[in-house]
Amino acid sequence: MSTAASAAPLRASTVPLAAPLAGVRVIEWSGSMSASFCARVLSDLGADVLKLEPPGAGDPLRRVGPFAPHAAYGEDAALFAYLNHGKHSATLDPSYPAGAALLKRLVESADLLITSAHASRLAELDLDGNTLRKLQPALVTLAVTPFGTRLADDASANRTDPDTPAAFTDFTLTHHAGYAFHQARPVHAPSEQPPVACADREVALATGIAATNAALWGLLEAQLHGEGRSIECAELDVIAHLLIEPVADYGRGERTFSRLREELQGTEVAGGLIWLLPCRDGFVMISPREEHQWERWVELLGNPPWSRDAALCGERTARNENWMTLQEEMAKWTREHTRADVFERAQAARVACFPVSGARDLLENAQLNARRFFDCWEGTGDTPLSMPGLPFCLRTSSGAELPRGRDVASPRLGSANRAVFEERLGLSPAHMETLRQQGVV
Template identity: 90%
Template sequence: MSAAAVTPPRAVTLAAPLAGVRVIEWNGSMSASFCARLLSDLGADVLKLEPPGAGDPLRRVGPFAPDASYGEDAALFAYLNHGKDSATLDPSCQAGAALLTRLIESADLLITSAHASRLAELALDGDTLRKIQPALVTLAVTPFGTLPARDASTMQADADTLAAFTDFTLTHHAGYAFHQARPVHAPSEQPPVACADREVALATGVAAANAALWGLLEAQLNGEGRSIECAELDVIAHLLIEPVADYGRGERTFSRRREELQGTEVAGGLIWLLPCKDGFVMISPREEHQWERWVELLGNPPWSCDAALCGERSARNENWMILQDEMSKWTREHSRADVFERAQAARVACFPVSGARDLLENAQLNARRFFDSWEGTRNTALSMPGLPFSLRTQSGAELPRARNVVSPRLGSANRAVFERHLGLSPGEMETLRQQGVV
């Protein structure tokens, strides 16, 4: 009896965990936009409300895709908003707030970046909206959360101050920029800077999405909605683990100045940044057995037998600069990939220092189908970071990865939302357009 050919089973698509959950996003915050996009990734139906006319300002912020239609070519906007529907509405006016209130009747979650006082003024605060939709969860993503009650004379000053805050100022206000930008040789000449690559917005978006999931689960279990606040300041301060611990154990003198000859002791082990033919690698033979395998990989050069230079870990820490020069003589003759693969085979901690092209070509990321394909151009799809997790059931069904994603066209859902769902006539829509409401 001949063996039949075995056909590998086809991947089964996992039903989206948030299928049927209806989310309305009204915000001017990158953090809130990323939060809503993560919920969309999990299957929620997200309706993004954009300012009539120009839409989200991020539509006009680069980088831009080549050969794409104007207004649909902004890569950052596409990353934060793909998978959503777009409708134009200005809830900050009375007519717009009334329309948003009607949309709330069939919504599960409202995500906003408006300040609590403004929401109350428009009767769009959580307590008021839950009189219409008792199970509604409201999530406010703002720089500071709700501020203490202030008299009327200071409210406008508060609003102006909040509007002035950016990722740059928030990281300094929270102390994170100071912590991240040390140690340096000349603190007066090397000031702290903001987090790289929109870290505040993305970290806050993840935290806000977790909070939203908790609120939705509570509403599902108890039939009662919640008001949730996620402050960017809280999220940034939450990252300050080491400074708070140092203060707790009595440290009171903090300096950004690098202490000379202190070595490169980081996270419990020595690390080196070594040049290669085509870039750099980081190497960290932390344990004695790792060090022995590392110098063996280097060919046991004569300097590796010098006990005073590198015989003990303390000696390696003291002579790290000399050792870096010696090890670099070998790594300069090899590519990053060669050093990385050899070190990994020898079970020595090592990784190449990667740029954007390296990430796009990274074998591990591609094997995990990490990158989505953004169909934002007429001719060539562009790679875009995808889901930061995989989700698979015991039976093998999995959440789709390596997806084809598109940027929502401004106002593309207007007719479905206002005419078919809310029942407005074309004439009413035209009047609202002329008034700048939709």
């Protein structure tokens, strides 16, 4: 975690955009990071999102680091705050008949229910979409699960209880879908360098965006026709649809897929050459793919003697064959400069180049800050902490913008209980106390 950079004030000409989903009521009952991210994006767009958490302990992500150093215990988990800021938190366990009855009452005034429970579990609790739409005909139900609700008879997924959260992880899903194999190739020693899962919660976040698109479609359909829909979004489907290249390769006849890197072909990317070069303070990626770019690049390096050796680098084929020697030669120059210096000089020379950034670099990134990308997570002590914000900018033709660079806070566990159960549903304090003792709320 890093301290938030001071955000530039909104331009005087900027008019805040009215929240597109204002008035839309969403209930999130899930143990899925994908479902939580979907609900958070809908909240960013103005939906009123009620997050139902297990009574007592709450969402397990409340206990997963990294943690803010000065935040209150239970409200200090950064990942939980990122996925859930802007929501209301209430505690409810629908596995109890009384809990399922309360969820049905909440659904009567809801537009969308997001869940990660399998269809069989929902049917067992009498909380499936068809049943709930008898109470609220325009209700959209969105199930975000690892494999979806329709499983092949011989699918390995059937061998494990689909309601067990630990049964499937990003690691197992990326391997099951073939994405880990594709992402982790080629390497020099496949037997010693096994493919690994995607980094940085890629499966959860990608699925969350896909689920958000599906939810918006469902809400629009319900608004137009007054009839709700049951939607399912499978993480496996989302991962598999990213495999454009290997499926195309198979279609053209390739049958031998190997993760072994062939010597002297490690720098071939997108039809050109790229190099990872060390600098005084890190690394840059340089990609003089075309001949005119290469000429400007070696001119920037001062036209060293090796650059005039036609056998070494006179043509792209030669540069490809001698990439390691060229990398060592070019690194002699880049090591004397900072990443920013190399980047700025290469950009000025119209050569593709960018610094390899870490977390601090992102927080100080001028482009991200100009776009007000980072939110400020409050409740973490005297200084708010930076947190990635909306992954898009929404602006109307008249110039109104959806606010970015916002102040956000992590919802306290059960902070909406009174408003939801007593004020909205009319439960008495005595009834609430009984439900607490029973573990329902």
